[in-house]
Amino acid sequence: MRPANHVFANLGTTIFTVMSALAAEHGAINLGQGFPDDEGPDDVRAVAAKALIDGPNQYPPMPGLPALRQAVAASNKRFYGMEVDWQKQVLVTSGATEALGDCLMALLNPGDEAIILEPAYDCYKPIIEAAGAKCISVSLEPPHWSLPVEKLAAAFSDKTKLILVNTPMNPTGKVFTRDELQVIADLMLKHDTYAVCDEVYEHLVFSGHTHVPLMTLPGMAERCVRVGSAGKTFSLTGWKIGYITGPENLMTPIMKAHQFVTFTTAPATQTAIAYGLGKDDTYFQSLASSLEAKRDILARGLKEAGFDVLPTDGTYFISADFRPLGFSGTDDEFCRDITVKAKVAAIPLSAFYADPSRAPRHLARFCFCKQDEILLESSRRLLDYANK
Numbered sequence: 001m002r003p004a005n006h007v008f009a010n011l012g013t014t015i016f017t018v019m020s021a022l023a024a025e026h027g028a029i030n031l032g033q034g035f036p037d038d039e040g041p042d043d044v045r046a047v048a049a050k051a052l053i054d055g056p057n058q059y060p061p062m063p064g065l066p067a068l069r070q071a072v073a074a075s076n077k078r079f080y081g082m083e084v085d086w087q088k089q090v091l092v093t094s095g096a097t098e099a100l101g102d103c104l105m106a107l108l109n110p111g112d113e114a115i116i117l118e119p120a121y122d123c124y125k126p127i128i129e130a131a132g133a134k135c136i137s138v139s140l141e142p143p144h145w146s147l148p149v150e151k152l153a154a155a156f157s158d159k160t161k162l163i164l165v166n167t168p169m170n171p172t173g174k175v176f177t178r179d180e181l182q183v184i185a186d187l188m189l190k191h192d193t194y195a196v197c198d199e200v201y202e203h204l205v206f207s208g209h210t211h212v213p214l215m216t217l218p219g220m221a222e223r224c225v226r227v228g229s230a231g232k233t234f235s236l237t238g239w240k241i242g243y244i245t246g247p248e249n250l251m252t253p254i255m256k257a258h259q260f261v262t263f264t265t266a267p268a269t270q271t272a273i274a275y276g277l278g279k280d281d282t283y284f285q286s287l288a289s290s291l292e293a294k295r296d297i298l299a300r301g302l303k304e305a306g307f308d309v310l311p312t313d314g315t316y317f318i319s320a321d322f323r324p325l326g327f328s329g330t331d332d333e334f335c336r337d338i339t340v341k342a343k344v345a346a347i348p349l350s351a352f353y354a355d356p357s358r359a360p361r362h363l364a365r366f367c368f369c370k371q372d373e374i375l376l377e378s379s380r381r382l383l384d385y386a387n388k
Contacts, residue, residue, distance in 0.1 A: 301379020
């Protein structure tokens with residue numbers, strides 16, 4: 001038999017599937033997979049329900065409902081001061097992962113190179129390679145995940161087509177500073193490259209930090225596409241609504257990629273997210289403050305259990321060093337051990353590296369977008385585990 005696509009055929013089962021199955025098998029609290037355990041804002045869901053009954057329920061326009069595209073453009077102006085033409089510069093997708101796929105397929109050619117910063121979300125590398133490009137990994141440095149400027153500069157070459165920038169960053173919780181983004185922007189200008197900016201956690205920023213889109217820096221508006229996620233902003237991950245903002249010359253091929261991937265997205269949920277993006281500032285502020293409080297609950301519990309807890313300034317995730325507990329195995333072994341013995345599941349951080357041999361093997365990622373009582377119970381279980 002002829003072989004299938006070598007990239008996808010050679011992929012193993014994702015660590016998220018493996019750990020979720022192990023958690024279910026042992027009745028563990030699953031702090032591995034990143035989704036909230038509530039159902040999202042009542043008013044946004046009510047708008048979707050009404051739109052589903054009232055219709056229309058047939059194909060909406062391929063780039064997305066005008067109301068949602070206008071709302072995305074308005075959000076760019078409201079939060080970041082960006083002037084965006086909703087008709088030419090905004091595309092609605094069936095989730096942010098589709099958005100990333102559309103961007104990478106549309107911008108990369110065989111033989112190009114694309115730079116990713118590790119630890120990185122696990123879809124980046126296979127999509128880049130499936131497009132025929134080469135993935136160049138640059139590792140950030142724990143515990144503060146500082147940007148290794150010299151290594152990043154060395155990664156750029158005349159083959160570099162783009163860099164993928166994820167801020168706030170999954171899995172580290174890092175929020176890139178303006179100075180760090182300026183380093184990236186300078187390298188992009190020097191090497192005439194683009195950026196695909198994964199900014200799905202843009203409204204989940206804590207501790208006085210501010211999310212700065214790379215697209216807002218001088219010279220970047222014509223070189224960047226930025227991806228947002230209604231799933232993260234409204235705790236509605238199952239709706240799978242993403243959106244892309246970018247310059248017309250890049251959005252044109254991206255829209256063409258989109259039309260042959262999903263073509264369009266359910267209209268009722270688009271209508272609801274258009275409404276949601278217009279909610280007042282208190283919603284977005286309370287979303288961030290609520291998650292910051294949850295971060296603090298879990299961080300306190302992890303510290304009491306003996307972990308060294310790494311800083312996290314955004315996203316759903318917090319990482320912890322388990323070596324102070326006396327565990328001498330790898331991060332994969334540790335996460336399996338606590339799933340079975342403590343009944344709490346986490347994700348080994350090495351899963352977010354293209355080459356696990358270059359990864360730190362002493363860190364576990366925990367998800368804190370859960371009910372407070374779940375986080376408190378997880379903390380109690382981990383303390384009991386540590387004491388034993």
